[in-house]
Amino acid sequence: MRIIKYIFLLLLLSLVALSIFIATQKGDFLVKRSKIINSPRASVYNYVNDFRNWSDFGSWTTEDPEIKLNYPQNTIGKGASFSWEGKDGNGEMRTITIKENDSIIQTMEFEGTSSKVSWHFKDTIGGTKVTWSTKGKMSFFFKIYSALNGGVDRVIGTIYEKSLANLDKALDYEINTFSTIENGIVKKPVMNYIGQTFTSEISKVNKNFKIIIPKLNLFCKKNNIIVNNKPFIIYHTYDTPKGLTRITIGLGIQDAIFLSSGSDLVAGKLDAFEAAKTTLTGDYSHLKTAYNKTINYLNQHQIAPNPIFSFLEIYTTGKSEVKNPSKWVTEVYIPIVPKIIPQELPNLTPENSTTPEVKKTEEESEF
Numbered sequence: 001m002r003i004i005k006y007i008f009l010l011l012l013l014s015l016v017a018l019s020i021f022i023a024t025q026k027g028d029f030l031v032k033r034s035k036i037i038n039s040p041r042a043s044v045y046n047y048v049n050d051f052r053n054w055s056d057f058g059s060w061t062t063e064d065p066e067i068k069l070n071y072p073q074n075t076i077g078k079g080a081s082f083s084w085e086g087k088d089g090n091g092e093m094r095t096i097t098i099k100e101n102d103s104i105i106q107t108m109e110f111e112g113t114s115s116k117v118s119w120h121f122k123d124t125i126g127g128t129k130v131t132w133s134t135k136g137k138m139s140f141f142f143k144i145y146s147a148l149n150g151g152v153d154r155v156i157g158t159i160y161e162k163s164l165a166n167l168d169k170a171l172d173y174e175i176n177t178f179s180t181i182e183n184g185i186v187k188k189p190v191m192n193y194i195g196q197t198f199t200s201e202i203s204k205v206n207k208n209f210k211i212i213i214p215k216l217n218l219f220c221k222k223n224n225i226i227v228n229n230k231p232f233i234i235y236h237t238y239d240t241p242k243g244l245t246r247i248t249i250g251l252g253i254q255d256a257i258f259l260s261s262g263s264d265l266v267a268g269k270l271d272a273f274e275a276a277k278t279t280l281t282g283d284y285s286h287l288k289t290a291y292n293k294t295i296n297y298l299n300q301h302q303i304a305p306n307p308i309f310s311f312l313e314i315y316t317t318g319k320s321e322v323k324n325p326s327k328w329v330t331e332v333y334i335p336i337v338p339k340i341i342p343q344e345l346p347n348l349t350p351e352n353s354t355t356p357e358v359k360k361t362e363e364e365s366e367f
Contacts (some may be wrong), residue, residue: 178282
């Protein structure tokens, strides 16, 4: 009996000693992992920048299939966040700083451990080099957990390595899986719209789109304007050498409206027009392929484009409807010069002819 007491006391002292040892260890940590992702930098950045995509590549979701993910309204860009409840504990992440196509800085809270999470994206041979790091201070319990599992670098590093490998696979499929359908010549019906017109760098069109569409939706909601069409971009001019484009980013609305002078928004009507149309199913990085296919169709059929504007993109199914880029649907329209249909002359048959009857004179009737 005394031996059992000694053993129990020894175990207790050992536990206390281990706890003191762990508690006095340095709690600061820095873990960093990098991987080359086989996708364009903008596509990788946009995918990581939306927390709703994290369940597709985060290794923790496969290792804990019952994990509960909670998403607020905003999951993209600065101020975005999400939280989770899992078998290993609860946590929350928030994006605090972004630099378009370059970096994302976030904060993470997990069971008393606070850390700063950084993402950096860099063009490289073979795709995009993604560097994912976290720097913080461990809680007492996380010190114990990491000590029993090979150290903090191994615990977090393993998660990052598996997740980056998953990210590469997810993006390889989601970004590179696409199709284009040549719809031929169609008639685009008239559309009332509200939007914003300005000159933009071509490289920043996507960024401007993300800013303006929520602004337009909010304006319509506040003013009881019925939105009855999908978001679109009209490219009035497209200057590739200068890298500039004149665009209108807008929403189709049910009724025509009038805006007060001085507003940065415009309300207008896009008249019906004939156009060559191509439908893209897939990530926006393939829009150039859809545009080129439309141009080829015009060239093959010797159809002249109409200079009323360069082209139109309508985002019929986008991120707000489905998170998978491989399922996004975008319509590309290039206006054409309408065919001139000659006016038909009336059919002057004997029964409907209105030519007056001329009576012959006696002299004429002799011949």
